[in-house]
Amino acid sequence: MPSPRFCPQCGSAYLVHQVPDGDTHERLMCTGCGYIHYINPKIIAGCIIEQDGKYLLCQRAIPPRPGTWTLPAGFMEAGETTEQAAVREVWEETGVRAEIISPYSIFSVPRISEVYIVFRALAVEITGAFGPETLDYRFFAPEDIPWGAIYYPAIRQILERYIEERRAGVYGIYMGNDDSGKIHFMR
Secondary structure (H helix, E strand, O other): OOOOOOOOOOOOOEEEEEOOOOOOOEEEEEEEOOOOEEOEEEEEEEEEEEEOOOOEEEOOOOOOOOOEEEEOEEEOOOOOHHHHHHHHHHHHHHEEEEEEEEEEEEEHHHHHHHEEEEEEEEEEEEOOOOOOOEEEEEEEEEHHHOOEEEEOOOHHHHHHHHHHHHHHHHEEEEEEEEEOOEEEEOO
């Protein structure tokens, strides 16, 4: 995320990177009014939706990597909960109205400052319509999932683990990150 050229508080162009008093991280600060510009991670929320042993995936129509497949998910908007963001993204990308059952995965990608929160959900209505960010959407049986065309490695890991847990009839909460390569499963 590019840094602002002017202070969003007072409009000054006198911005410097320094550690504010009482803080532990370098921040962009205005030397005119003292405003501190925080850059925080983006949250991506989405759902795993299963119906009759098949899993809902959507095919990306937009960069990065149009044509690849993923779980319906997207960036959380200001003023909404993670649950609202997940349900909204499912609707926008697939035309499926979803109802959340439980949280399933929290996966951090510090390198690009993103956090993925994925919920287990049910499809309560399937309209057949989908938004402009999607080329197609489908419910896939596990053996028919286009595994080689799943764009995000984190999404592939989450979906593989979910299918394994579904077969066992026991669900955990998945936590991990791509920096350390460590993935934790809690039951």
